Amino acid sequence: xxxxxxxxxxxxxxxxxxxxxxxxxxxxxxxxxxxxxxxxxxxxxxxxxxxxxxxxxxxxxxxxxxxxxxxxxxxxxxxxxxxxxxxxxxxxxxxxxxxxxxxxxxxxxxxxxxxxxxxxxxxxxxxxxxxxxxxxxxxxxxxxxxxxxxxxxxxxxxxxxxxxxxxxxxxxxxxxxxxxxxxxxxxxxxxxxxxxxxxxxxxxxxxxxxxxxxxxxxxxxxxxxxxxxxxxxxxxxxxxxxxxxxxx
Amino acid sequence: xxxxxxxxxxxxxxxxxxxxxxxxxxxxxxxxxxxxxxxxxxxxxxxxxxxxxxxxxxxxxxxxxxxxxxxxxxxxxxxxxxxxxxxxxxxxxxxxxxxxxxxxxxxxxxxxxxxxxxxxxxxxxxxxxxxxxxxxxxxxxxxxxxxxxxxxxxxxxxxxxxxxxxxxxxxxxxxxxxxxxxxxxxxxxxxxxxxxxxxxxxxxxxxxxxxxxxxxxxxxxxxxxxxxxxxxxxxxxxxxxxxxxxxxxxxxx
Numbered sequence: 196x197x198x199x200x201x202x203x204x205x206x207x208x209x210x211x212x213x214x215x216x217x218x219x220x221x222x223x224x225x226x227x228x229x230x231x232x233x234x235x236x237x238x239x240x241x242x243x244x245x246x247x248x249x250x251x252x253x254x255x256x257x258x259x260x261x262x263x264x265x266x267x268x269x270x271x272x273x274x275x276x277x278x279x280x281x282x283x284x285x286x287x288x289x290x291x292x293x294x295x296x297x298x299x300x301x302x303x304x305x306x307x308x309x310x311x312x313x314x315x316x317x318x319x320x321x322x323x324x325x326x327x328x329x330x331x332x333x334x335x336x337x338x339x340x341x342x343x344x345x346x347x348x349x350x351x352x353x354x355x356x357x358x359x360x361x362x363x364x365x366x367x368x369x370x371x372x373x374x375x376x377x378x379x380x381x382x383x384x385x386x387x388x389x390x391x392x393x394x395x396x397x398x399x400x401x402x403x404x405x406x407x408x409x410x411x412x413x414x415x416x417x418x419x420x421x422x423x424x425x426x427x428x429x430x431x432x433x434x435x436x437x438x439x440x441x442x443x
Numbered sequence: 444x445x446x447x448x449x450x451x452x453x454x455x456x457x458x459x460x461x462x463x464x465x466x467x468x469x470x471x472x473x474x475x476x477x478x479x480x481x482x483x484x485x486x487x488x489x490x491x492x493x494x495x496x497x498x499x500x501x502x503x504x505x506x507x508x509x510x511x512x513x514x515x516x517x518x519x520x521x522x523x524x525x526x527x528x529x530x531x532x533x534x535x536x537x538x539x540x541x542x543x544x545x546x547x548x549x550x551x552x553x554x555x556x557x558x559x560x561x562x563x564x565x566x567x568x569x570x571x572x573x574x575x576x577x578x579x580x581x582x583x584x585x586x587x588x589x590x591x592x593x594x595x596x597x598x599x600x601x602x603x604x605x606x607x608x609x610x611x612x613x614x615x616x617x618x619x620x621x622x623x624x625x626x627x628x629x630x631x632x633x634x635x636x637x638x639x640x641x642x643x644x645x646x647x648x649x650x651x652x653x654x655x656x657x658x659x660x661x662x663x664x665x666x667x668x669x670x671x672x673x674x675x676x677x678x679x680x681x682x683x684x685x686x687x688x689x690x691x692x693x694x695x696x
Contacts, residue, residue, distance in 0.1 A: 252561050276567040283565075290562035304566040356566075 198261045203228040203360050203392035204249055209258030211244055218244050220416045221258065226409075228263075228359070231386050231393040233407035235400075235438045240413040242396040243287065246362045249394065250282050251275050262360070280308060283358035287365045289349030291337035297324065297348055298333040301355045308356065319355065327351045327381060343374035350381060361385060363395040367402055375402060382406050400439060412438055457653075458645040461579045464572050471577045478581035482543050483588060490589045493538055494531070494596025501525060501597070502604035515609065519620035522601035527624060531594035532632050533680055536639035539586060540672035544647040547578050548668030551651025552661040560652070575652055579644030586640030587633050594633075627691040635683045642675045 198205040204226040211219040218241040226232045234242045247253040248260060251267050260267050265278050291300050301320045305311055311319065324330045327347040332340070340348060346366060353361060363382060367375035379402040385391040386406070397403045403410065410427045412420040412435040420427045420435030427439045502522055509515050551574060554560050563570040602616045647668035654660035 247561070250565050252564055272569070276569075279565060279567045284562070286558045286562055288557065290558040292559055292562070293557070304568070308567055352562075352566075 198225065198264070200264075201227050202261065203230070203263060204394065205261040206245075206248075207259045207261075209248065209255045209260060211241070211248065211253065211255050217416050219248075219255075219413075222413075222416075222418045223258075224411050224418065224421055226392060226394060228392055229386070229390040231382075231395065231406050231408045233403040233410045234394065234396045234413065235398075235403065235410055235435075236413035237434070237438075241416050242413055243364050245413075246284070246364050246394065246396060249360075249362060250279060250284055280356060281359045283353030283356065283361045285346070285349045285353045285361070285363040285366055287368065289337070289345040291340075291345060291348055291352065293337050295337075296333065297329065297335050297337070297340075297351075300337070300348065300352050304352070304356055323351045323355050326354075326384075328377075343370050343377070346370065346374075346378055347381070350378070354385065357389070358391065360392040360394065363393065363397075365396055365398065367397065367399050375399060378402075379406055404439075410439060453653075454646065454649050457649045458641070460571065461576055461645055461648070464569075464576050465580060467572070469572070471573055474573060474577035475580055478577045479585060481546075482539075482578070482581045483585035486539060486542055486585070486589055487592060489538060489542060490535060490593045491596045493534065494526075494593040495600040497530060497534060498522065498526065498597030498600030499604045501530070502601040502608075506605070506608060516619065518605055519601065519611075519616045520623050523598060523620035523624050524628060526594045526597040526601075527629050528632050529684075531597060532590050532636045532639070533676070535586065535590040535593045536636055536643075536676045536680070537673055539582070539589065539639070540643050540676055541669055543582060544643045544668040544672040545665040547644065547647035548651040548664040548666075549661055551575075551578075551648055552654040552664035553651075555652065555654050556657050556660060571652070575648045578648055579641060582640035582644030583637045584640070586636040586643070590633050590636045631687045631691055635680075635687065638679055638683060639676050642679060643672045646672050646675065 202225055206222055206224050208221045208223055209219055210217065210221055222241075222245070224232075234245060236242050244253060248255055249262070251270070255268055258268075262278050262281060265274075267275065267278055270278065291297075292303070295303065298320055301323060302316050305316045305319055320333065321330060324333055327350055329344060329347055329351060332344070332348075337345060337348065350363075350366070353363075361382070366382065367378050370378065382393060382395065383406050386393050393406065395403070395406060404424055407424070409423055410420070411418055412427060412430075412432070414432070414434045419432040420430040422430075424439060427435050430436055502518060505518055505521050506515060509517060509521070554574065560570045560574070563573055598620060602611070602613060605611050605616060650664040650668045650671075654664045656663060
């Protein structure tokens, strides 16, 4: 079965193991273009692995993964590069290049992957940094940024190529409630104003319910619930109900 | 045994990929110059200091022996042949295995554990070409140049030590130093350090780039890089000396 035109990401019976440990077992789900999907689950249940499979940093042992109309598990490096340009990735600890300034972190992909002039790159970097509230810090090194600023800088880098799909790996982990809310707001803004497809791994139920349209819940490598917040709440899986519960 | 064979295979494939990617665009010229500065210019003080100390010590030892035979006039010749043929290339290689090998291993391992390599890949940039190839190439280019610097530092220190002992003039010292030195004594041993450079660049990049053990992996990558690079430099030196002796019989003194 191939995905239809409205599909941004499609997993079909995807399995992934590390040695003897099976992290994902025949996982299937679909994310429509412009939709926000939140991935919930206990630690070590394959949530981050799912994001890395989407951007092909990892390859599945079995199953197929589509990004729009491209089945990526069989793509060669050059073709994969074309698909990856549609995707932005906010890493858990931002993964900013620590020997580059904030400006250089953002200008690197623009200089490498686009034909923009230096003036256009400058204005693009400043625009994105302003959107995340870091316009004054473009000459700052990543080591001089606070946790919240690093997340915002990581988000800025993920957005600088104007991706159609944004992956966010625990975007608010380790942040206070106010800063976490600011990050959620930025993600929501991307989704509503630019119709960016958002796939977010999180443990923050409040933020997830605010940003997410649909939810998948993983438990021991299996997808145990999939649907809207109300559908997951009424799931017959107890772990799923606990994870989506606002009181958790 | 299987693990050892697997490891040798992995390092070999990694090294061959570095060579193949060197000729495949895009060429990372900017990264190469950055690495050449880091590996080359920043190693000069260490190379000069070590060459100077070794040169002085070698002259002091040689003099005490040659005095017995009344052959002190040969000190500059012994010094230049010793440094250009073996001491300069080998010591420069071992020093760089320590300074550069550990540095490359630790830096790449840190980039791996902090997901910076994944971030580079996620931006559609080939992390191997961006990080590994420029480092390997910089090592290959820098080692022969650093070896020359070490050779001449040793020679200058030898002169200083000999001048202090006998008052020999700079002109006479240089004349005697180069009287028996042939291009075949000088060029092949210097160029063999390009192989040492390749070993340092490829092996230390392998340990750093493929680490998977978190913060502990950074330390391991640095240590393993130094140990294996030093060992491979010494072993390859034995092979290269034999090859040079066959190709250039006049170097086999």
